[in-house]
Structures are given as structure tokens and as C-alpha cells.
Amino acid sequence: MGETWHPLDLRRRASEGPKDGELVALHIIEKAGRKSNYYEVGRFKTLHGRAFFEGVHTHSYGFRLNERSHVSWLRLPEDKTGHGAQ
Numbered sequence: 001m002g003e004t005w006h007p008l009d010l011r012r013r014a015s016e017g018p019k020d021g022e023l024v025a026l027h028i029i030e031k032a033g034r035k036s037n038y039y040e041v042g043r044f045k046t047l048h049g050r051a052f053f054e055g056v057h058t059h060s061y062g063f064r065l066n067e068r069s070h071v072s073w074l075r076l077p078e079d080k081t082g083h084g085a086q
Contacts, residue, residue, distance in 0.1 A: 005072040010051050013044070020045050023076045026053070032068040041076065 005027060009016060018024045026040045042055035 003074055005074050008071040008073050013051065018044055018073050018075065023078055025074045025076055027072045027074070029070045030068055031070065 006017070008018075008026070013019070021043055023041070023043055026042075028036075028038055028040065030036045040053070040055045041057075042053055045052050045054060
């Protein structure tokens, strides 16, 4: 596949991605506290100028970045129905 993880920059999301509705994986590394490392799969959407991420297994939530976490994203292939690879 050869896809590359990209740092998530919400200020440049319109030009660099991920775009609204695109199926993506997020790799979230929290540097402080528990120092957890986890992945989320879902889609971004914009409401009233704010970015929201709707995960496959989670509800929609407002997305905020801070100095305590590093987030990268990877575009995922869609299946024929547009619901993501199964």
C-alpha cells in the first residue's frame, strides 16, 4: 500500500487533509500522564467552523489538539459501498 502517516494540522486540513467525509485512521500519542498510544478510525466533519471526528466505534466529538498529544493520520481505502474496508 505504501501510505504514509501525516501529522494532523487542523489549521491546514482544508488544503492538506484529511478532508471532511474521508475515511482515516488517527494515531494518537499522549506524551503526558499515562503516555497512552492508541488508534481511532472514522471521519472528520466541520460544523460551525469546528472540526469534529466521528469514530467508527465512538460518538462524534469535538477534536482538540494540545501540547500533551501528537496526532498523525492515514487515509484508508473505501469499500464499494463507501463505508470503509471491512
